[in-house]
Structures are given as structure tokens and as C-alpha cells.
Amino acid sequence: MTASTSYTFKENAIATVRVKWLILKTAMEERLVYRGDFAFATLVRFLPIITQIFLWNAIFAGHNDGELNGYTYANMVAYYLLVMVARAFSSMPGLANGIALSVRDGSVRKYLIQPVDMLDYLFWHRIAHKLVYYAVAIGPFLLVFWLCRDYLPDWPEPKVTVAWICSLLMAFLAGFLIESLIGLISFWFLEVSSLIFIYMMMNYFLSGHMIPLEWISEWIPWVNYLPFKYLAYFPAAILLGRIPPDTLVIELTIQAGWIVILLVANRVAFHYGVRRYGAFGG
């Protein structure tokens, strides 16, 4: 019989990094298997951007003063494009559904039996998905930005750019944690697709994806106290200079606070969820 080995802190750290790297690498390889379907899906996702821009064009054409609630047509196009950049970070297609499915069909047992942390595993898996997505989407994104260059504001000062990058990275974390939390609810209710649908709807309205959040906050002021705004509106608003510089740090701290809350909620849900788990599926 082999004895279990005890590891030093350094050995543990190196081994942990190697596992993450291998998950990342393997998931990227997996992602590239169906490259045709993947490339097509990525390109098709740009169609709504084009139609949305045309839609705003038509809406603004009906307004003689060329302004709608403080947004000009150029502002609106820039806002929409930057929201799409934020969503490229915060949207997590298939994450919650994937967790729910794995709980239902029993494949979640892989994470419970092997010496891995399920959320960590899914996190690096998702990063791999995103990296591959960016590699393919960067071309179309640049093309759309170049075509719409006249509508975009000037590049802001470095401090704001850094804040924007931080907000994007945290948008990724927040998006991941919200969806994984919804997925973990499947430990209690096997079917979470309605919950995911509700989340998608709320996300569409309350993150600023549909219309700028200032318009909604006029009649729903509490929208600013929810984490959704950090998924789309907030990063876009930073680059558009709509967040006063003196509140930038506070807002980023609140965004980080939400991430901590969501992380704790995920850990708690996993801890209790696994105890409830019935290991269905044979």
C-alpha cells in the first residue's frame, strides 16, 4: 500500500497552479474541437449588435433635438458597444444549466470523488472558454469598433482605463459567481431552468444591457443597489466618463464587495448542497 504524502506549502502551491493550468489547457483544447460551430456561433452573436445599432438609429431619427434622456445617438452607440464588451466578460452561457444538468444526471460526482474543488475547476474551465472566445471574437469586435469609430469618445486618462479593466475583470467574476450560485440551487431543486430564465430577464433589464441604467433608475432607484449593474452598465459607464472620478474607487470597492458576498454564498450553497445531494443517476 502506498502511504499518503504530506506536502510542503511550496509543493502544494506549485501542484495547485499546475492543476489550474492543465484544466485551462485541456478545456481550451476541448473548445477548439468543434471549431466550425464555435466560429459560426461567435460571428452570429454580432448580428444583434448591428440590428441594435440600426434600431437606435431609427429611434433617434424620431427625436428632433437628437437627444434622449441625456444620450445622443453617438453616445448610445458607444454605450451599446461598450456594454457588449462588458458582457463578453460577464455573460456565462451554459454555466448554471451545466451545473444543474450535472447534478441531475449524476456527472457532478466527478468533482466530489476527485481531489479537486468543483467551483475552482469550473472557474478555470470558464476562463478557457472565454480566452478561446476572445481569440475568435477580437476580429469582429475590432471591425465593429472601427466602423463605429466616429461615435466613440476619446480614450480616457490612464487612471480611468485601469478602473475600466478592473471593472471588466470583476464583471467576469461577478457573472461567474451569480450563474454558478443559480446552478448550485439545483442541489435543492433539480430543475432550475425557470430560475435561469428569470435571471436572464432581470439581467437584461437591470444590468443596463437593454437601455442605459440611468433611464431605469429614474423609476426604480434601488437598481443601483443590486449587483447586476456591474455586469454591463458600470464598465461601459466608466469609459464613457459617466462615473464621477471621485466615486470610482468607491464603486469598484462595492463591486469587489459583491464578489466577496457571492463567493461566500457559493461556498455556503456548495457546502449544504452537497450534503443534500442524493447522487442520482445510478
Next chain:
Amino acid sequence: MLAFQEKAVFFSPCQLVITADSSTITAMPAIVVENLGRTYQVYRKREGLLASLRGLFHREYREVQAVKNVSFTIEEGEMLAFLGPNGAGKTTTLKLLSGLIVPTSGTATVLGHVPWKRENAYRRRFSLVTGHKEQLWWDLPAQESFRLHKEIYRISTEDYNSRLTELTELLGVTELMSQPVRELSLGERMRMELIAALLHRPDVLFLDEPTIGLDVISQRKVQQFLLKYQKDQGITVILTSHYMKDVEALCDRAIVINKGAVIHDGALAEIVDRFSQHKIIELHFASDSTPNGIDRYGVVLEDRPPMLRLQVEKQKVSAVLSQVLAEYSIEDVSVSERPLEDVIAELFTAEEY
């Protein structure tokens, strides 16, 4: 005489208990299960749409005791079969021992660990292989999954290479290593799953229906491999299978479980002895035909003149034999036990044991 320190020392990895006051070294059992129980709450849905609508407001649940008061111990290096019909509690017990689910009562330790604590130290030392085969990445060649396992289980490159070569050769899958898993046959995938499960040299292996759905050749390959591997490595194995051929080929000891409770724990050979009420007498008659009326001695299982097989109650075997030998001209006679498969089937359909 071994000289030891004053304090008792526990080496959980090797399960050796070395006591201070004496030089005795006792090997602790690899698996100890005491009064283990697991109850599920199952939603009781009545038939029809109206009942479904009612179910939206008021749900009825019933409790199902999947495992009740199960106790057993398994020594290091033992290979044990878990037998029972579908829903008997075999898989639930394996899920409990691999830490997938938490029991509602009782305790269990595997290699000194409580499984449902899911400590990494424990998870590095066991493997669970199920017929569901879900350890491998579907769209990638199995070798990619193995490489990930190497990191997850912290296997040194040297060990990894030598073990992989050994396992792929033993299972005859060396050629298939670079083929995506989805393109492998069921039998090939199962063998890859076994490799994934054994790369880290687990001390305990749980096999839940490892040959389910496999053809005879694949079944035999898996059997032969398991037999050799277990003998070479001395690992502790629990096997559940509906194929008695698997069980007979691999295990000496069996635990029979039904309706969540253990009804037999002992040598496999004892099962037939203990639960079978009948034996089989094979008669070869001197003439070319088999006589009429022989069915008064027992149930005729096969009538292929001049051979006839008769199932006779255990207690009556000698009486029947002497009567038959006196009455007919017989060239050859043999008495045998009923096949394990038949005994098990009878056992599970019987009301009381």
C-alpha cells in the same frame, strides 16, 4: 524484537497500529462499516393530471430506506463482491463509502478516513468506477484526461509514464490513446475509465457494475485485468455486478444485500450451500432413451437422451440416487450444485431467507 517509542503510533496510510507495550503489529481492516443507514425522501406522485395539479400545492413524501444497519469489515487486499438485485442498496453503499452522500445513521471508515468528509488525503487514495463512465473528456483523446489526472493526483512524471505504459498494455488500448473518447467503443471506453481510475494507484477501488453493457470478450478482458492487477498491487476492491461470471472469476468473499440489509457475509461458495435448497443430478442411461416417470423424483431440467438432468431437493439426494440406481440401468451419474446465478435469483425472489 522491535523497539518502539512509548506512545502508541497510528499510521493511517498503511493502517498499521503499533502498540507501545508489545511488539505486535496488527493490520487494521481497510474498510469498517458499522450500522450504516441512508434514508431518502421520495416524492409520491399519484396518477393523472389532477393529481399533478394537486401536487403543486400539497406534496406527499415517503421515506425509502436505501441502506439500513449495514455492518461489515474488509481487510486490506481483499476483493469482495456486493450482490443484490436492483435497488438493494449496493450502489448507495458504494456512494456512501466514496463520500458522495452522507449517511442518515451509522459510521464508516475507509483507510482510517470518514469518506463523507471528502478530505483530499482520502480522495487521493481511492477510485470509484461506475458503468456510467464519466471521468473522461468526451471530445478529447483519453490521454488528455490522463494528463489532467496526473496533475490532480500529483503523480510524478516517472510514475505516470511507467503506470500508463503498464496499464495500456495490460488492457490492450495502446493504439487508441490518441483517439477521441467519443469515437471509442463501449468496451474501449470502459478500459480507458479503468486506466483513469488506477493511474494514481488507489489503495481502495470501488467498482460499480464495471462490465455493464460490455460484450463477452470485453467483459473477459476487464475481468482478467482486474484479477491480475489486484493480485499484483494488493489493493482492496469492492465489486458490484449482476454478472455472476464477474463475481465468480474475481471474488472469494461476497456480501449479499437485499432491501437495504445484509443477508449474507461470507465465502462466495457458501452462498450456494446456504441458500440453495436443491442439487442437480445428471444421469446417463445405458439405453438410447430416457425413462418415463422419472419426474416423480424431481424437476427435469434437461432431457437429452441418453442424458437427463434432474433438480432434486438437497435432503433427498441420497435417497433419490439409491432409488434411481436400483431402478434403472445407468452408465454414469454426477451430483452438482446449482449455478450461483440461479441460487441468487431464487434468493432475491424468496420472501424470507
